[in-house]
Amino acid sequence: MAQLTDIAFHIGNFLVDPDAATVTGARGTISVTSAQVRLLAALAENAGTSVPLEELANTAGSNRDELAANLESLRQILGDIGPNPRFLLIDDGGTTLIAPVRSLSEQQVTRLTQEAQD
Secondary structure, X not given: OOOOOOOOEEEOOEEEEOOOOEEEEOOEEEEOOHHHHHHHHHHHHOOOOOEEHHHHHHHHOOOHXXXXXXXXXXXXXXXXXXXXXXXXXXXXXXXXXOXXXXXXXXXXXXXXXXXHHO
């Protein structure tokens, strides 16, 4: 899979566009920070595997408190609230992306962006 910070990708039903720093889902398009994009890309590139919190903090360029806030914000954006997560499993040692991931071609990104704007 190509480096996901360079191309758009899906996490479940959400479109993550690193260039625009947005996440698009059923509730519309939400702007995210560059740190959150880097976190989503790192988790997507390692989907199904627990990524150590230290590694995620380095990827996001943040400390542990900022990392915790970013992960909580991403859970909110993805609607991953409650005791049964569908996207992110977060524990004391790391975080695992459990939703399916797929990368998109530039043509697919253009089409999906136009559909979201209509």
